[in-house]
Amino acid sequence: MNEILELLSRAPSFFGYFVAGIIFFGAYFLAYTGVTKCDELLLIRHGNMAAAYSLIGSSLGFSLPLAIAISHTASAQAFVFWAFLAMVTQICTYYFLKLVLKDMDGQIEANNAAYGLLAGGISLVMGIINAACVA
DSSP states (O other), X not given: OHHHHHHHHTXXXXXXXXXXXXXXXXXXXXXXXXXXXXXXHHHHHTTOHHHHHHHHHHHXXXXXXXXXXXXXXXXXXXXXXXXXXXXXXXXXXXXXXXXXXXXXXXXXXXXXHHHHHHHHHHHHHHHHHHHHHHO
């Protein structure tokens, strides 16, 4: 019985971090889709797999350091700092990819799955590295 009460006492913290995580993910999603040249959601609605690969890789790349920040930080301020840094890192990764992969946005709009997978994969790798740095 004591174990159940102890777990229930942690529920407010769980819900606080859960809601904060959703809010940060929503903010990231809006920021990322706002800075990219393509309208990823429209492209995905029309069956563009390259846009889907790129967007899901970037989303996972942001979510991993966010999850690590939730599990390893002791204060809300530290969580906010790491979440913001993860957001900046992923958006910088997009701009880096635009420099390295010539016509990345055009290739994704043209549904070149190889470009989408590469962009999404690199975004995921950067998120994994970012998550390790947070831990």
